[in-house]
Amino acid sequence: MIQDIQYIGEHLWPGRIGHFCIILCFVSSLLAVFSYFKASQTELDQKGNWTKLGRMGFLLHTLSLFSLIAVLFYIMVNHLYEYSYAQAHVSDDLSMKYILSAFWEGQEGSFILWMFWHCILGWYLIKKAGSWEAPVIMIIALAEAVLSSMLLGLHVHIGDFVYKIGSNPTTLLRDVFEAPIFEKADYVNVISGTGLNPLLQNYWMTIHPPTLFLGFASTIVPFAYAAGGLFTGRHREWLKPALKWALFSAGILGVGILMGSAWAYEALTFGGYWAWDPVENMSFVPWLILVAGVHTNLIANVTGRAVRSTYIYYALTFVLILYSTYLTRSGILGDTSAHSFTEMGLEPQLIFMVMFFAVLAMTIYIAKSNLIPVFDKEESIYSREFWMFVGALVLLFSGGIIAASTSLPVLNALATLYDPEFVGTVIKDPIPHFNKFQLWTSILVMVLAAKTIFLRYKAGEWSTGQKITFAKGQLFHAALAGGMTLLLSLWIDFFHWKYALLAFCAFYTILSNAAFLLRKSMKNAKMASAVFSHIGFGVMIIGILTSGLNESVVTTNPFVMKGLIKDKDLASSVKLIKQEPFFVNDYWITYESDTIVDQIRTFKIKFEKEDKERGNIDPFYVYPNVLFSNDFSKVAATNPDAKHFIDKDIFTSIASLPNEQMDIKLAKEAEDSLKYVKYELSVGDTLFTKEHYAIVEGYTFDPQHPDYLKHTNDIGLGVKIKFHDLEDDYSEVIEPAIGVRENLLYQYPSQINELELKVRLNEASFDNFFSTEDQLEYQSFSITQDESFTYQSEEYVLTGFEKDATSVNYIREENDISIQALLLRLSDKALLKPIYVIRDTKPFNIKDHEINSGVHARMTHINPVDEKFSFMMAIDDRSNDDLVIEVAEKSRTDVIILEAKMFPGINLFWVGASMMMLGFFLGLYNRRSKRSRSN
Amino acid sequence: MKKSYLVGFLALIAAIAIIVSASKDVSTYATFENAIQNQNRVKISGEIDKNGEVVYDPIKNPNSFTFLMKDSEGLSKKVIMKKPKPQDFELSETVVVTGQMDGETFIADEVLLKCPSKYKDEELKLRSEASLSS
Structure with a gap:
């Protein structure tokens, strides 16, 4: 029935172009894969024709992808709500500055963003990769083919079962939903957009996804080089270019993850920068494996060992990126994550994507790895490569633990397949669970990073002298680190010896690497960048200890002594009454005022330290806010605010408002x-x-x-x-x-x-x-100047006149003739100033009202003959002065519920983590000159 | 090859230790019945029972809100959460609470909301608009 309707007002051509682009995108990427596959078997491509065809295919793919992006933007910018993607992600009142955020809010948009980066990286590689172009672009094009299939939007009917391949972002809303509204031919005029979730309306949503997806996308390059190396049997040559790309990828992916945690900390109310949420974990695990790969790649570059591990790590990184895409987009994480997901019905296809690349990588590896050169003799334990290899294993282990715990919902689902009665398990308290293992992997990593840096590649057996020198150096660093750990304990609590050990190891790695930087690697820039990253890691761990372990609630119940009751029973937030200072943990907090601008209500809250002698000191302000929904009907989101000090942050957020303020x-x-x-x-x-x-x-x-x-x-x-x-x-x-x-x-x-x-x-x-004019009873008097009359037992004297008549009720016009009398009440010297005006030969009078006594006075007539002035007097009826x-x-509205936390030394975390990422880019920069030699 | 065997052996031992240790951190979703019996800290998944009232008066006590929850077996119990009420609590259908029983009430220190998916929302919106316009 619905099919018969001729709809009015729909724009159908963008959808048709979009659909065409998607199909072209998919087909052209397959063309590129096939051509580059032929091209990579060099004997078939003497003249480079296959390469040319491959480039053609990739060009066609890129152009169709870019056209699709243009079409999708056209649909969104013009609010064509007949398209489901526009309907779901934009609205009339959404500011254009959020159009990018809205674009990649949806799953289809984020797939497109991912593909976009693959194209950009692909063209850079076509220009730079030389002889590696064919195998590398083949892999990228293959990934593009799999990703474009996520947009196909095909429905395959197998029997009664409808199998969905891809979700087309340029699908009409009426093809997605069945709703009675589509029985109206002009439904386009009635529907409106949902708009962007208010939580996502901030600059983080503009910068975080593109960075993170560039990180995701770039992991394919080391993988593609690895596949190329195996494929072509050039097991040594691929290592150098792959290392540069791995450094780039580790840096960008790391920055992307950090941006996510900065967002969570600054703009969301998660109250911290890391929560071991599955979504965080599954972007972190590939990064860990990639970093392990960077280490074995370094070994392989210098010694020729660990080539196999490097292959495996890079392949694993890419497959884990795909796996993380499956976990976060299939909805399987269910209630283990605070992030909410929408299911697209593409779960089988996502599984196919992961399995396809996992099987492909394994097949190539098994088929070709027997040709990888092997060494008869094992590395010496005095060599750097041995311990770096162990370090990489620790990273693999660390990632494996996180991935396994995070995959618990997958294990549950698998178990249910075999045994429908199986009851799934969950981790009761995820944060302690993850922390207890990562504490030890961090300790191992830091000890290894501290001592391994002083070892040499390919070192043989040591002489006793060498052993003593090495031991002395390490003991010296360890002693210093012990001293610094003691110093740190003056500032923060360790609670348990294992945290003190963690701090000790962090200082040990910082000092060792710093000493190495000063003594040895000033001239060796490549080493300097590694040292820089290691120091950053140590600083970051110290930051985690200060800000995470010593995080404290400021707004806790002030009357309960900590330690007497269980920590979790401590109240986390306090009620603040406007203008009433409230004392909690060392601070006087005052909710001073609040303002509403647009949809944001911002609260101004003052913190002061109590000082017995000088009163309250060191005041500072925080400005947390709440964001109302677009129609102002309810609070849509709360945005915390943190006051940053050099040694700590005070983090505040509005935990709640009185019910009537939350909802209109x-x-x-x-x-x-x-x-x-x-x-x-x-x-x-x-x-x-x-x-x-x-x-x-x-x-x-x-x-x-x-x-x-x-x-x-x-x-x-x-x-x-x-x-x-x-x-x-x-x-x-x-x-x-x-x-x-x-x-x-x-x-x-x-x-x-x-x-x-x-x-x-x-x-x-x-x-x-106050009486109204018609209730007033006027009485008339006529007097000359300086005479008086008595009204209501008060005597009024006409003392004179004002030439420039002024009154709030009178605005002088040109040609007005006006005169203002000055009537003085003798008892209290009150002056009444009625005005008489002749305008256009007509007389007007303007009364004066003396509010305290309620007397009204008018000047109604001037007799030029006897110079008498006529007044009319009246008085408000105040017989009933009730x-x-x-x-x-039972009315109270000026209350907020505030939650405040203190994160000591949180800057150490940010500084350390940033140093670590900067180290990757430094390493990349230091290797830049060799790019031309990469083929 | 002795050293790599040693490293592998150590890794194996560590892996076993981790699995043993991690297995203590996991559990199935409990029911109120389990919680009453064992008095331990448990996680319960269930629905917000709409028959009960959601009580949150921040002026009286900002760190306490109460609702009625029905577990997977259909048993409803009062849940007291010692934190401010999360936003959109009324919008969510299923919740996961962590805590333990205290007499007849469940004292939760954590509550995780599962909101209906966005697409469902849209569907509702469309339907309601359709019914308005017809």
Whole structure:
């Protein structure tokens, strides 16, 4: 039935172009694979024709991919919601600066990003790789073929079962969903976009995915060189170019992972930079294996050993990248990860992708590895290569443990295949689980990095003298490291000897490598970069000990002594009342104010240290915020804020707000549910509510309510009331007010948060003090200058006139003839200044109203003959001076729930980790000159 | 080749030690029944029981919220979580809580939400819009 509808307003051509591009993308990558396969068997490619064809195929592939990107952007930028990808990732109110983020928010977009990087890397390699072009691009094109198949969007019917191959991002929404809305021919006009998840609307989402995916994409290059080496039997020649690419990849992937942890720390409320979340783990494991590969690659370059391991590590890295893609995108991680995933129904295809490359790598290796040269004699234990090899094994081990634990859901799924009754297991407390193993692998890595750097490649048996020199040096470093560990213990707690050992090893590796840098490798730039990375690792471990092990909750329950109860029972957040300082763990915290700009409500929170002698000192401010959803109906995300000090961070986030502030519906309900009770009172009266009593102290026509900014022609009324709770523990004077400005009445209620009260002045009070013009009864008087008259037992003298008549109610025009009388009330010297105006030969009078006494005065006539001036006087009816006050109890809104944590020495973590990554790029830079020799 | 055998042997021993140690860290999802019986710290996966009320009054106590949860066996128990209420709690259907029983209530120190997938949301949105416009 739906198929028969002629839809109106759809743009169908982008989808057709997009679909064509995807098919071309897939087919052309296969062409490139086939041609380069032929080209890599050099005897078949004497004239280079196969290479040319391969390049053609890769060019076609690149162009069609870029066209697909252009089409997808066109669809998203123009909000063509008839396409599911646009509908799912953009919305009318999404700022264009987030268009990139929206592009790769979806799985299809991130696959495209990955392929994009493969193309860029591919063209660089076509230009630079020389004789390695054919095998290397063949592998890249093969990966591109597998990745493009993820976009095909084919539905294959096998019997009743519909098997899905790929998900096409340029599919129409109505082909994805069946919904009654598609019975409307003009449904395009009705639908709107979902938009980008508010949590992802920040610059991290713009920079993190491209970096991480460049890291993912670049791991294929060492793998491709490895495959090429095996394929062509050139088992030594591939090592040098592969090393450079492995260094690049390790650096970029590392930076990508670090960006992710910086994002988690800075913008998300995970409250830390690493949580051993499966998604984090599975980008970290390939990195570890890649780093192991870098080490064996170095060995292989110098000694010719460890070639097999290098092959295996690089292949494993790439396969693990694919495996991590499967884990994070198939939904199999289920409830073990805080990241949420959408399933695309491509699980079998993802498994195929992993298995395809795993089997391919193994097949090539088994078929060709018997030709790899082997050594009869084992490395000496005095050689650098032996211990580097062991180090690489430790890294493999470390990655293996993490991967195995993270794969528990996969093991569960496999077990269920064999035994449907099988009940899956989970890790009860993941963070301690991962930490307890990685502590030891870190210790091993650091000890190895400390001592191995002083060994020489290809060293044989040592003389006793050499042994003694070496031992002396190492003992000296160890002694220094011991001293530094003691110093560190003055700053932080180790809690357990194993953490002290970890700190000791970190210092040992830092000192050893620094000593090596100073003594030996100043002239050897390649070694210097390795040393730099090792020092960075040590510094990072110290940073983890200070910031992770010694992380503490600032906003903990101040009345509970730590140690008396279990740590997890300690409250993690505190309630802060606006303007009320609250004391927790060394700090006075005050929630000072908050502001709303666009959709973000930012809280200004002051921290001060308590000092007995000087009062509170060292104030600083943090500004955590909450982000409301696009329609302001509820809080969509909270963004923490950290104050960075050189030695620590104070990390704060809004853990919660009162319910009515989290959600606009609840806010309205809250206001509606406030039950105001009316009281009519005079000055001096006492009112009793359920839980409070109050005395009316007086009223004023000059209210001092903070929200009330008096304009000259406003009429205001404020009432001073002193509220007490029934126990008389607390009292506070408030002054709710109302004001009239340009005939509109404004309410200025007052709130006493301590008593959970909201008080407002009913407008009836206003009517009791001010009469409207038609209720006034005027009385006339005629006098000359300096004469007086008596009205309501007050004597008024006409003391003179003002030539330039001024009044808030009068704006002078040209040709006006105006005169302003000065009527002085003798009793209190109040001056009334009515105005008489002749404009265009017509007379007007503008009254003056003296608010305190309620007297209205008008000058109605001037008699030029006897110089008499006529006045009309009236007075507000204040016979009933009752104040009508409304009181609502149980109301409080100025509260936030704040969570604050302290991360001591967190900068060490960032500095160390950055140094480590920088080391890879330094290594790459130092090897740059040899690029031309790589073939 | 002795050294590589030694390294391999050490790796094997380490691997066995790790597996033994790691096996203590894993467990199946428990039920409330298990938790009542063994009084240990357990992980329970279940649904938020919509019959119960989600109580969170940050003004009274920001570090406590309460809800009713139905475990895989269909048994409902009150869960007290000693942390501020996570965002989108009402949106989620299934939750995983970690903690232990205290009398008739389950005291949780960790709660993991599983929100329905984004696509389901969209479907709902489309359906609701469709019903509005028809």
